[in-house]
Amino acid sequence: xxxxxxxxxxxxxxxxxxxxxxxxxxxxxxxxxxxxxxxxxxxxxxxxxxxxxxxxxxxxxxxxxxxxxxxxxxxxxxxxxxxxxxxxxxxxxxxxxxxxxxxxxxxxxxxxxxxxxxxxxxxxxxxxxxxxxxxxxxxxxxxxxxxxxxxxxxxxxxxxxxxxxxxxxxxxxxxxxxxx
Numbered sequence: 001x002x003x004x005x006x007x008x009x010x011x012x013x014x015x016x017x018x019x020x021x022x023x024x025x026x027x028x029x030x031x032x033x034x035x036x037x038x039x040x041x042x043x044x045x046x047x048x049x050x051x052x053x054x055x056x057x058x059x060x061x062x063x064x065x066x067x068x069x070x071x072x073x074x075x076x077x078x079x080x081x082x083x084x085x086x087x088x089x090x091x092x093x094x095x096x097x098x099x100x101x102x103x104x105x106x107x108x109x110x111x112x113x114x115x116x117x118x119x120x121x122x123x124x125x126x127x128x129x130x131x132x133x134x135x136x137x138x139x140x141x142x143x144x145x146x147x148x149x150x151x152x153x154x155x156x157x158x159x160x161x162x163x164x165x166x167x168x169x170x171x172x173x174x175x176x177x178x179x180x
Contacts (some may be wrong), residue, residue, distance in 0.1 A: 003051070004051040005050060005053070005154070008054070010080060012053050012085075013032055015082070015090075017077065018174040030062045031103075033057075033062075034178050036055065036064075036129075042139060045139045051099075052089065052092070057130045058129055059129075061126060070131060116134070
C-alpha cells in the first residue's frame with residue numbers, strides 16, 4: 001500500500017465543506033462522512049491501491065463514520081487552514097462531489113448502508129471498523145474491473161469522471177475525424 005495522497009481526512013472534509021458553501025448546498029456531517037467513505041473507496045480502486053487519506057471508517061447506525069473527524073466536528077466546524085490539494089485529488093473530488101452532492105442525507109446513508117462492506121461490519125456490532133480489503137474488493141467488483149488505474153493513464157490525456165451508476169469512466173476531448 002502506498003502513502004496517502006493527503007495527510008488527513010480533515011483536508012478532504014474541508015474541501016467538501018468549501019465546495020458546498022461555494023455552491024450553496026447544505027452538507028450535513030453524516031452526509032459528509034458518507035461522501036468521504038465513498039471517496040476513499042473509489043480512489044483506492046481507481047488508483048490501484050493508493051489511499052486518498054489515512055482514514056479508518058466505522059459502521060454506525062448513521063452509516064460509515066470517520067471517528068477522528070466525528071470527534072473534531074462534535075461542537076461545530078473549527079477553523080483550520082487547509083493545504084492545497086494535489087491536482088489529481090482535486091479532479092477526483094470534483095467527480096465525487098458532482099455525483100453525490102444532490103443526494104439527500106437519507107439517500108446517501110441508504111446507499112452506503114446497503115453495501116456489503118458496511119453490512120458485514122454491522123453484523124459484528126456498531127462501531128466495528130469496516131474492513132478495508134473488503135471495501136476494496138467490493139468496489140473493484142462494482143466498477144467491473146480488476147485493473148482500474150490502467151484505464152485512466154495520464155499518458156492517454158483522459159479525465160476520470162463517474163457515470164450516473166457510480167462507475168468510473170474515462171473521458172477525453174472529442175476529436176472529429178477529418179474529411180479529405
